[in-house]
Amino acid sequence: MPAELEPIKRNFIEGLSRISHFWGFPKSMGAIFAVLYLSPAPLSLDDLVAQTGFTKGAISASVRALARLALVHRQTKLGDRKDYYVAETDFYKASRTILKGRENSEFDRAITSVRETLTELKAAAAAAEDAELxxxxxxxxxxxxxxxxxxxxxxxxxxxxxxxxxTIQKVLSILK
Amino acid sequence: MPAELEPIKRNFIEGLSRISHFWGFPKSMGAIFAVLYLSPAPLSLDDLVAQTGFTKGAISASVRALARLALVHRQTKLGDRKDYYVAETDFYKASRTILKGRENSEFDRAITSVRETLTELKAAAAAAEDAELxxxxxxxxxxxxxxxxxxxxxxxxxxxxxxxxxTIQKVLSILK
DNA sequence: AACTTTGTTTAGTAAGTTCTAAACGCACAA
DNA sequence: TTGTGCGTTTAGAACTTACTAAACAAAGTT
Structure with a gap:
């Protein structure tokens, strides 16, 4: 393996960290995913500690968040008490999972309150005629x-x- | 105007604040937009102070951020030194503006670094044959x-x- | 000129987040 | 039982962010 490969990886990891941060996630999540994504083999929690520089606690939390988003998957080897993690490589699949999970989120509770406003306004409008209403x-x-x-x-x-x-290309052709 | 209208408005404002927060923006931005959106007439900075409870400084900053996203528009009346603000009501138009502005963002710098990684890897691959590479x-x-x-x-x-x-409906029919 | 009325900028504060370090719990081994 | 290796949880440090309060700048009015 070429020796100058390491700095290239580092730059990639840095990039995904920034993207993660941009989307409002901890940078550690981006870094962890990047390391897993560049690894041909599943990695243990300690491997991730070694390759990212974060502590076990941080990795433990972030890796669980990533698993919830279905961006990484947990594996176990028989006769080995460690957990191993792999990155999801099908990004469209991951996107779908994330979009599905959206329903339970704070976001949905927020737009529910808008819907509430609407029904309340309708009720008020039924009771009285009013221009501002x-x-x-x-x-x-x-x-x-x-x-x-x-x-x-x-x-x-x-x-x-x-x-x-x-699918994306089909949509693109429509939008032309 | 029915008297019980005020709490309904408040709830709406609260809702947009939460949505704003969810998307990573200050809550004040959501509140300001909500107040403007519910107002039939343009509002001055002092009006916004009165109706949101934030201070002038906060409103000044947030309203400028909203204007940058083209979610509110600044107006001036002749012979009146105040600025007045109105909410954009065409959300599709606003979405478009926001998507356009995306290019200059931190996000784009981040994914540029991924692109860099790729070209570096290609250069390395041209020089040497290697399985991991x-x-x-x-x-x-x-x-x-x-x-x-x-x-x-x-x-x-x-x-x-x-x-x-x-357009959305056309896309939806494709996705069926 | 001095005073008002506007919006902006700045220093400081309060609150929320991400991370570290270390304690903890649990399962297996000796 | 005691010890060991694993992941999780927790207390707190460092940092970031949104906001307030107040000083400031700009422009109009008297």
Whole structure:
């Protein structure tokens, strides 16, 4: 193996760390995924400690978060008490899983409160005729429609069995 | 105007604050947008202070951030030294603007470093034959392909003149 | 000129996050 | 039982961020 390979890997790991941070995740998650993604073999928690420089505790937490996102998978070898981890290589599959998990999130609770606002406004509008109320109703309805469209889109994607390049290209051709 | 309208508005404002926070923006941005969105008339900075409870400084900063995202627009009245702000009501238009602005972001610098990794690996592969190097090359290439697909998709959306419900529905029918 | 009215900038604070270091719990081994 | 190797949990340190309060700058008014 060429000796100058190590700095290249390091740069890659750094890059994924930054991406992870950008999306609001800890940098350690990006780093861990990068190390696993570049490894031909499953890695133990201690391997990850050695290759990332983070402590066991941090790795333990981040690797669990990654597993929840289905970006890494936990393996066990018979007769070996260690856990081993591998990176998911099908990014479309991972995207789908993440989109699916979205429902339980804080985000959905937030947009639920918008929907609540809408129903309350409708109730008020049924009781009394009022110009401002009508205005509010239209506005909140428009926002709700937008959220619904987004939701329809993402859940349609999440439902796809085989999201992949072909699908993306088909969509791209529509958008032309 | 019905008296019980105020708590409904408050709940809506709260909801958008949470959404804002979820997407990694300050809660004040969500609150300010919500107040503007529910207002039939443009509001001054002091109006926003009164209706959100944040201080002038905070509002000044957040409203500028919102304007950069084209989610609110600044207006001036002749003979009035105050600035007035209105909410953008075309969310598809705003989405497009946001997607366009993405290019200059930290995110793009990050995925550039992945692209760098790839070219470096290719250079190394040209110089020497090596099994692990080949493995790395394939993996990084696959990730790059995924990023490129995402990039093609978002920039195609950003380029659309009239992203809207009809377009979304057309895409949805494809994904069936 | 001096005073008002506006928006912006800055110093400092409070709160939330990510990480480390170390204690802990658990399962297996001797 | 005691010891060992593993992952998890916890207390706290270092850092980041959003916000307040107050000084400041710019422009209009008197």
């Amino acid at each position: 009508q205005f509010l109703l239209e506005r909140v309805q428009a926002l709700q429609d937008f959220f619904d469209a987004l939701d329809a889109l993402t859940s349609a994607i999440a439902r796809l069995q085989n999201l992949g390049l072909p | 080949q493995f790395l090359l394939e993996r990084v290439q696959a990730l790059q392909d995924f990023f490129d697909a995402l990039d093609a998709l978002t920039s195609a959306i950003a380029r659309l003149q009239n992203l809207g419900l009809p």
